Amino acid sequence: MRILSFAVAALSLVALYVWSRTGLVQPALLGVFGLANAAATFRSGRVGTFLKILMAIFATEVVVFGGVFLFSLSDYWPGALDAYKLPDSVPMTVALFGVLVWAVSHFKAVRTISGIADRYFEATQQTTARIWPFPAFKISERLLAILMTVFLVVVNQAQVGINVRLSFFSRDWFNAIQNKDAATFWTLLFTVFLFWAAIYIVSAIIEFVVQSMLLIRWRRWLTEHYTGRWLDGSAHYRMSLRYGNADNPDQRIAEDVNRFVSGNGGSGGYGIYSYSILLISTLSSLVSFSIILWTLSANFTIPGTEIAVPGFLLWVAIVYSIVGTLVTHFIGRSLVGLYFERQRYEADFRFSLARLREYSEQVALLKGEGAERNVAMRIFSFVYDNYLQIVDRRKKLLVFTEAYGQIGPFIPYIVAAPFYFAGKIQLGTMTQTASAWGRVDGALNFFVNYYTSLADFRAVLDRLSTFDDAINAAHDQQRDKQIAMSEGTTPDGIAVGALDVALPDGRVIITGTTLALRPGEAVLVAGPSGSGKSTLFRALSGLWPFGHGQVTVPAGAKIMLLPQKPYLPIGTLRTAVSYPAGPDTYGDDVIRQALIAARLAEFADRLDAEDNWSQRLSGGEQQRLAIARAILAQPDWLFLDEATAALDEANEHAIYGALASELPRTTIVSIGHRSTLAAFHDRRIEMHPDGNGGFVPTPVGGEKGAGE
Secondary structure, three states: OHHHHHHHHHHHHHHHHHHHHHOOHHHHHHHHHHHHHHHHHHOHHHOOHHHHHHHHHHHHHHHHHHHHHHHHOOOOOOHHHHHHOOOOHHHHHHHHHHHHHHHHOOOHHHHHHHHHHHHHHOOOOEEEEOOOOOOOEEEEHHHHHHHHHHHHHHHHHHHHHHHHHHHHHHHHHHHHHHOOOHHHHHHHHHHHHHHHHHHHHHHHHHHHHHHHHHHHHHHHHHHHHHHHHHHHHHHHHHHHHHOOOOOOHHHHHHHHHHHHHHOOOOOOOOOHHHHHHHHHHHHHHHHHHHHHHHHHOOOOEOOOOOOEOOOHHHHHHHHHHHHHHHHHHHHHOOHHHHHHHHHHHHHHHHHHHHHHHHOHHHHHHOOOHHHHHHHHHHHHHHHHHHHHHHHHHHHHHHHHHHHHHHHHHHHHHHHHHHHHHOOOOOHHHHHHHHHHHHHHHHHHOHHHHOHHHHHHHHHHHHHHHHHHHHHHHHHHHHHHOEEEEEEEOOOOOEEEEEEEEEOOOOOEEEEEEEEEEOOOOOEEEEOOOOOOHHHHHHHHOOOOOOEEEEEEEEOOOOEEEEOOOOOOOOEEHHHHHHOOOOOOOOOHHHHHHHHHHOOOHHHOOOOOOEEOHHHHOOHHHHHHHHHHHHHHHOOOEEEEEOOOOOOOHHHHHHHHHHHHHHOOOOEEEEEOOOHHHHHHOOEEEEEEEOOOOOEEEEEEOOOOOOOO
């Protein structure tokens, strides 16, 4: 960027030199704006990557367009190309754009937006791309994203240039109509309009294809990024324990990422790309058509007076837009919060219905449909009330914006009409004036026109930023947790020293724990419900973040914990029993043997059957499938958190026998309440009250069945 800034500065100095020699205003303006752009480009080190790309585009265009413009002022410019000179405003416009990008990069909201967008444009992964009709090629995701963005910005600017050219066509065409000049009418139609219209159509098609590829690749990358960070290091679990402000992470990944990148998928919303290109197009139109509007209304007078105000219509447009923007913000400022709440309420409602579907059997057995209907409608009442609040606020906003939009288009005709009726301007000039007013007014009223969608986008931004904050906090908590996990140098078992385990609210539930779990010695952990047995298991596995103490595990030991209710992914039975390993990790015969050992022989020949197994299988069958999963995984340590509680005593006896025969090198530590479990364990640990509302794990006896 520094080399580019030096190039812009050099071009600006040349422009100032041309001004000193010719006295022309345009080179002076180019020199001033160019130096400002050079300074902004030089200081772009702290600007986000996405915004820096835009600044680099504009700085390059300053050098290219500015060089062409200065060359066109020299005696070396071919006379045959006089009709193709760049408008004076082009190099100054792009110079101003670069300065504006640097300026807005200091706003907090823009920094937040850029912080999320930059991740994709800093991606280092290699990817495959293809440009028809050429073969596929390897390229870094970052470089591909930058190239597509540069291409789209340039195409968009070219389209603005075509619109400017067509505005002059419209002026001349309507003048030909007024003058009844048929030859000029048809010549302009076939040689000017059709030519530029065809180029615009082709560019729009190419832009659509490239834009679509950029947006879906951007969304895919951000989705993978957020999913990975959410799942990495079990951050999703810790977030569910404490960080309630990051509700419905599924919605934030599936919906908010899409809305951030591309809006509402064609349903009226805008995303970061749309707003970026839209702003560039808006600013390009503003500068280009402001110059046209200033020129056309240079001699217009204030209606009812003879007072001439240079660029009268431009000043009217500026005042009109300022008033509209202030009133719009005053009316609609509460929409950001309402949209934020709407997304949360909608996600809560969807989640409640999905949860009902998951537990449909239990609801049916309890005849709980009436209660569930009441719960569902109670949650939907929040959606309903929020919707009415949005409607009420948007109704008030719509009253103003519709009246504002209806009045605006007539202002240029009202101002220009006296000049037209007096014969001072032609019909074409009047229509061009109205067209230029419309472009300038639309650009200046960007905030008014897009206020509702901007409020929606701000809500999306807030949800993603708070999701980021919650993920970061969960990762920080994992790094800073006071329950220190370490690996021992010898396979002496699991050692627990001075371990206190707390709940998320800070209340200590397990105190002063000092234990030694020896390899090969099966241990049963017992105690009253709520005494922290399951929480202790999670602390020993390194998952629980609340508390302090020391847990030492054997070096390289493979630890597996089976909860009371197993997780069964939707898909084939092979996928469910192999989880968390991939479905192709184990051979068919090995999986069948594991199912038979877990007393699920009737499913051994259904490995490729797809179903929602968490609903298809009974509770006992799900627990036996989890046992088959452990047999396949062959862990060194297996923690069973009431993992056989849904089995009858005969099946439980058979399962523990299968574990002993199939996992002879695995040390089993169980939580259970049945007295019959003592027969399968060598030692018992009892959760005893400490007198302060907590519990202390206390070894009871040293022989099999002791303490019963």
